[in-house]
Amino acid sequence: MTQLTAVSGANRPIVSLTDVIKTYTLGKVEVPALRGLSLDVYPGEFISIAGPSGSGKTTALNLIGCVDTASSGVVSVDGQDTKTLSERQLTDLRLHTIGFIFQSFNLVSVLSVYQNVEFPLLLQRKLNPKEREQRVMTLLEQVGLDKHVKHRPNELSGGQRQRVAVARALVTRPKLVLADEPTANLDSVTGQNIIDLMKELNRKEGTTFIFSTHDAKVMNHANAVVRLADGKILDRITPAEAQKAMAAGAEGH
Amino acid sequence: MGQLKLLVQVAFRNLFASWVNVIIGGIILFGTVLVVVGGAVVDSLDESMSRSIIGSVAGHLQVYSEKSKDSLALYGNMGGEADLRVIERFSDIKKVLEQHPNVKTVVPMGTNSTMLMSGNTVDLTLARLRDLYKQAAAGETPELRAQIDSLKTHVRQMIALLEKDLERRNALAAENAMDPADLRALERARSQEFWDGFEKDPLASLELLENRIAPLVTDGDMVPLRYLGTDLVNYQKTFDRMRIVDGTAVPEGQRGLLLPKFSYEEFFKLKTARRLDIIKEARDVNHRKIAEDPELQRRLKENQTQTRELLFQLDPLKTQQAIARLQKVLGSTDTELEKLLVAFFTMDDANFDARYQQFYAELVPLLDLYRLRLGDELTITAFTRTGYARSANVKVYGTFEFTGMEKSQLAGSLSLMDIITFRELYGYMTADQKDELAKLQEASGVTDVAREDAEAALFGEDSSLVAETSSGSIDEDAQLAGSSQARRQQELALSKYTQQDIDDGVVLHAAIMLKDPDTLEQTMVELQEASKKAGLPLKVVSWHQASDLVGQIILVAKLVLYAAVFIIFVVAVVIINNSVMMATLQRVREIGTMRAIGAHRGFVLGMVLLETTVLGLVFGAAGALLGSLAVKGLGMAGIPAFHESLYFFFSGPRLFPTLQASNIITALVIVLGVSAFSTFYPAYLATRVSPLQAMQTDE
Numbered sequence: 001m002t003q004l005t006a007v008s009g010a011n012r013p014i015v016s017l018t019d020v021i022k023t024y025t026l027g028k029v030e031v032p033a034l035r036g037l038s039l040d041v042y043p044g045e046f047i048s049i050a051g052p053s054g055s056g057k058t059t060a061l062n063l064i065g066c067v068d069t070a071s072s073g074v075v076s077v078d079g080q081d082t083k084t085l086s087e088r089q090l091t092d093l094r095l096h097t098i099g100f101i102f103q104s105f106n107l108v109s110v111l112s113v114y115q116n117v118e119f120p121l122l123l124q125r126k127l128n129p130k131e132r133e134q135r136v137m138t139l140l141e142q143v144g145l146d147k148h149v150k151h152r153p154n155e156l157s158g159g160q161r162q163r164v165a166v167a168r169a170l171v172t173r174p175k176l177v178l179a180d181e182p183t184a185n186l187d188s189v190t191g192q193n194i195i196d197l198m199k200e201l202n203r204k205e206g207t208t209f210i211f212s213t214h215d216a217k218v219m220n221h222a223n224a225v226v227r228l229a230d231g232k233i234l235d236r237i238t239p240a241e242a243q244k245a246m247a248a249g250a251e252g253h
Numbered sequence: 254m255g256q257l258k259l260l261v262q263v264a265f266r267n268l269f270a271s272w273v274n275v276i277i278g279g280i281i282l283f284g285t286v287l288v289v290v291g292g293a294v295v296d297s298l299d300e301s302m303s304r305s306i307i308g309s310v311a312g313h314l315q316v317y318s319e320k321s322k323d324s325l326a327l328y329g330n331m332g333g334e335a336d337l338r339v340i341e342r343f344s345d346i347k348k349v350l351e352q353h354p355n356v357k358t359v360v361p362m363g364t365n366s367t368m369l370m371s372g373n374t375v376d377l378t379l380a381r382l383r384d385l386y387k388q389a390a391a392g393e394t395p396e397l398r399a400q401i402d403s404l405k406t407h408v409r410q411m412i413a414l415l416e417k418d419l420e421r422r423n424a425l426a427a428e429n430a431m432d433p434a435d436l437r438a439l440e441r442a443r444s445q446e447f448w449d450g451f452e453k454d455p456l457a458s459l460e461l462l463e464n465r466i467a468p469l470v471t472d473g474d475m476v477p478l479r480y481l482g483t484d485l486v487n488y489q490k491t492f493d494r495m496r497i498v499d500g501t502a503v504p505e506g507q508r509g510l511l512l513p514k515f516s517y518e519e520f521f522k523l524k525t526a527r528r529l530d531i532i533k534e535a536r537d538v539n540h541r542k543i544a545e546d547p548e549l550q551r552r553l554k555e556n557q558t559q560t561r562e563l564l565f566q567l568d569p570l571k572t573q574q575a576i577a578r579l580q581k582v583l584g585s586t587d588t589e590l591e592k593l594l595v596a597f598f599t600m601d602d603a604n605f606d607a608r609y610q611q612f613y614a615e616l617v618p619l620l621d622l623y624r625l626r627l628g629d630e631l632t633i634t635a636f637t638r639t640g641y642a643r644s645a646n647v648k649v650y651g652t653f654e655f656t657g658m659e660k661s662q663l664a665g666s667l668s669l670m671d672i673i674t675f676r677e678l679y680g681y682m683t684a685d686q687k688d689e690l691a692k693l694q695e696a697s698g699v700t701d702v703a704r705e706d707a708e709a710a711l712f713g714e715d716s717s718l719v720a721e722t723s724s725g726s727i728d729e730d731a732q733l734a735g736s737s738q739a740r741r742q743q744e745l746a747l748s749k750y751t752q753q754d755i756d757d758g759v760v761l762h763a764a765i766m767l768k769d770p771d772t773l774e775q776t777m778v779e780l781q782e783a784s785k786k787a788g789l790p791l792k793v794v795s796w797h798q799a800s801d802l803v804g805q806i807i808l809v810a811k812l813v814l815y816a817a818v819f820i821i822f823v824v825a826v827v828i829i830n831n832s833v834m835m836a837t838l839q840r841v842r843e844i845g846t847m848r849a850i851g852a853h854r855g856f857v858l859g860m861v862l863l864e865t866t867v868l869g870l871v872f873g874a875a876g877a878l879l880g881s882l883a884v885k886g887l888g889m890a891g892i893p894a895f896h897e898s899l900y901f902f903f904s905g906p907r908l909f910p911t912l913q914a915s916n917i918i919t920a921l922v923i924v925l926g927v928s929a930f931s932t933f934y935p936a937y938l939a940t941r942v943s944p945l946q947a948m949q950t951d952e
Contacts, residue, residue, distance in 0.1 A: 067849050
């Protein structure tokens, strides 16, 4: 296993998984999703999790995102062991520390673009209306949707929607943004744009990104690619290595 | 703040987002309309009924002795009259009650009921003949003789008709059901010898006819009579809804009876005329058609088959006149009156109005339209508290009705009587009368009953048309207590009474009118206490309670309404519950996303509850508006009383409901309560949606 050093100077990982096992119970059958996964992610990293379907990508992201709990092992986010946190504290952790970008965008259909982006700020109750407006408008400008504030999600294209979702994920200035297959529902050009946008925000704000993808082109933007297979980490490699490995895999078939 | 604003916005935008919400909204709307309209109608019903009850008999409050076995039922109850303990002296309670500052008037009362026999046609004619013979005894004139002879011919004609009737009846009956004694009497009355010998002892001959022949004619009716004995002058001043229709009020200090117009028409009017009146009203007011209405057809048929009442009434001279008039009207040459009548009463929608008018113009002048004429005396036989029969003769001064309740059978079944006669029938007399009675009894014990009195004792009161028919009990009474007839006549001669007499005698209950009806409840309690303190414990009841079954009807109406509302909202709860559940399931991903990006459970709970509340408010408000408009519309057009029995409750032929703020508030409170209640479980489920749901992909 090749261990890469952290990009930024911080030496405390923002996400740390140690021997994490996750088993789903489907009826009487126990389905292992993760079988002892260990992973550290440092602040400012832009990491891609790769692997075939069923390798445990989504499960790993869910555990990091505090929307699911491990069967055993330690998941710690921003220095807190998630097992010791209450449901309420987990929600607060998600609200203040993590931003989510979903494969299917998951915007609230009855709310406008502006309101969708403002939504997490309203949940946080930290900013006054003026600050909120500034923050929302800044982000909408960054994602290039400042002309569409009043539109409803169903009036936008897929790429525009995902850009709204990116703005929503980043509006609270989270330390960590999780994105599960953010480009899977988009065409390759649009997907490329979204990744570029994420990368830009990573560079400007130093936000840590962890995203899962199948797409080799998307992987290319990452600092590191964590490859999963059968619920375990296969290796942690550079995008170039990943590219090669995938090409070899394709030849192998 | 921002959060709440967002939630409200989400709620409003979700309002029409789903057809499920539209269904829920529809139910809420319907429910609200029902509560508003139903509430307004029931409240107005309550109000109009209270007007009817308070303004006609009950007053605001009724008092009666606390020792009474039953509770007061002004409109009677199923088991007959309520058994009330008498209050010995009205003035005692009057004094106590009138001390209360809120009491305006106290009116003494007593109610009782009995049956009357309305006289049959033969009886009426025989009574007239008897009158003539009496006059003749004083001095016969040729004129009188002519009248007597005419009436005698009439009676013979009636007997001939009767025999024909009986023959017809016997032909139909499988076995001969006639009493042989009756047959013999009829044969005798038909015989030439009987009429030849009539003048030798006219009264004895009349007796045979009255006792033997008249009962064979079965057109006399049992008439139920409920009467309210009261201080008539005071009553009329206090109860403003009472109005004299025909005749006059009973003069102050006089004994007398006022019949309700409704009963007078129903029981004493010529049946043929009454049936025509009913048909006319059904056609004119309710726009019913004879051709389509079996009930009207039946009444017309009865007019054709029951012509005997008319035939009996017509003496030979009038029979000829009637034949001539009918021949002209019908353009017929038939000479038999019965056939002419049948032809005349063959009516349909086309000729009804003309025939109705012809009936009153041509036939009625030949007939007695009412079997009891105003100014006549009526013998009322009733049972006293202790159960023995007592009779009193009262003059019928007039008829009355309660404004707005002219057609109400319930309001039109209570006659008004002076309280002195009432007490007598109930078995109580004033102190003076008791003295008088003692003297009379002493006197009658030593002297023989005068011939006049004896005759009266045998045949009932002179000139009383009904006395003879309701004979059984009277005659027994007379035989049991030989002096009672004499006493009664004596009393009638002394029939003037004073306010003192009214106030000093017994009453069963009393009506109280208040100055300020709003403090009714409080006044009730205070009066009850005051009476206890005075040593005359009274039960004080509101008009609602006093009217017993009738008063309960509003309660029943309310219960029915509330039951309907309850059922609708139970259904609503189930449907809303299911719908919100479905809506929640449809939104699992949205809720999961909110949870994932940091919404707490409380937020989700608030969101779902607020959405249903907004739904309830919007559709509830729409329903309230719609309901208010409906009530306004009804208030202008009025709800027609589709049956006469409703007139009483509507205080007239139409109910004009009015809207009160309380109706709308109640409706909104119920709607919001129901929508909140039915959303709790789905809202709870929504809080259990896992943020993991956000991670599901579309595939």
